[in-house]
Amino acid sequence: MARQQWEQLPAAVRDAITARCGPIEHVHDASAGSIGDFAATLGVHDVGRLFCKGAQLDTDRVGFLRNEIRLNQHLPGDLAPRLRWHAETAGWLVAVFDHAPGVCADLRPGSPDLPVVAATLTRMAAALTPCPPVNIQPATARWGRLLDPSLVDGDTLLHTDMTHNNFLITDGRAQVVDWSMPCRGAVWLDTARMLVRLIRAGHSPTQAESWAAQLPTWAHANPDAVDAFAAALAKLSRRLRDNSTDAPHLAEMATASDAWLQHRLLQRYRPRSVPSPARMQ
Template sequence: MATIRIGLDRLPPAAHAAVEEHTGPLLAVEEAAEGFNSEIAARVISATGTWHVKGLRTDHPRAWTQCREAAVAPFLTGLAPALHWRVEVAGWDLLGFEVLGGHHADYAPGSPDLSEVASLLRRLGETSRPGSIELRHAEQRLEHYAAHPDDLRFFAGTHLLHTDLNNTNVLVDDHALQGDRARLVDWAWATRGAAWLDAGYWVIWLIAAGHAPAAAERWAAEIPSWHTAPAEGITAFAAANANVWSEISDADPDPWTLRLATAATAWHAYRRTG
């Protein structure tokens, strides 16, 4: 369920002042329309720079997402917006990120963005493993959705995963060097697991964007880690995600959740019969 968004001007004065200790007096605030996890999401502009600010109350049920984004940020140089500061005051946890330019990735068949996303996922697969920071494990997240308990072994691993390959979480900068244009934002659902899982999550979004399952898997095959996945593991992952999206769409039957549920079901059907 989406978190209710509020304006930056509704922060307690102490929290607002703490932000301005990092930014200087604010000249403009542009509230963000995208995203579901943050109560505060805005681009703030001052005489000294521009930041993307995300925030939640410290007693919010998803307050852990702020801690998770702060914890993984040091591992994501060149992959995600840099985290410049964090403020925890007056019951609020606020993160100040680098502002990225560019457009949301287009996942449609034939899009030039697809190769950039593949390059991004290759680079993510090569990044440092997240050490001892607290992350949920992929097999924990999928525990109640796997078709068989034994399937969970396929999802276990030590790699840092994003797990939410929604195209609005991928920004592509047309002015950057080719092969280095895409960045992943919103690491609230960062997870530890098998290296190939992010390619698998991408498959579902590609199918939802109009790719046939076989074509979507060919894009996943551009990611080296995909080739480490056993065929039965991929099928198990497709089955688990069909169950995930069925539950989500039943609880919140918006057009986009129904589209993802249809895509996940189509992928699972392909894996069973292909």
């Protein structure tokens, strides 16, 4: 189902938002990212810009928004926009956040945003380990059917949706938005997910892993666990691609995931060089 625009929302929902926010002078509907039935930046008189998300109560998407609402108080203010309020009305759940300034991260090779993204992932891991006291899905449950659950177990609150749209950069720092698919698991998992995004953006697997190697989170990654996760991610990505009829990005993610897996396998099973007889003498 297509996301609804401001004018398509029930009048009762728009009235409830206006009553809490104040007079709304303009609305810029979001064109990308943000799982939900409605997402837009609101220009509010005497307040400035706010970001509003909404989901209908009778859809699965409402669970994603409930995740964001439940998590927000546990996220550092320099990492994620603050939730101002949320309410249920006229069959909808709506939430209003501070507006995150900035532009979406550029993940292509040579981008000046790459060090910012690396620093942000490092800040996230440090701030969210151990995982705050919030009830979220463990990575062992999310990935347990595809690999040994113990390989992804951990006590870090993870974002997991490492798309460039969710890193909004301004003045050399990034805020991370859309915390709708969190889980608790191994500290390196978000870095692994971002690594595949880099491959999709044009990096070779070798370049992407070299980028990841600078992050402290990657130093904690067991190579056997990373190999298993790469295989699981490639399998899942192919499944999502094959079950979708109109989602080109899923095909691109499947290609990137396969490229990473093949790189991991090549490195794992690369024959070790054998000294020549002359050198052995």
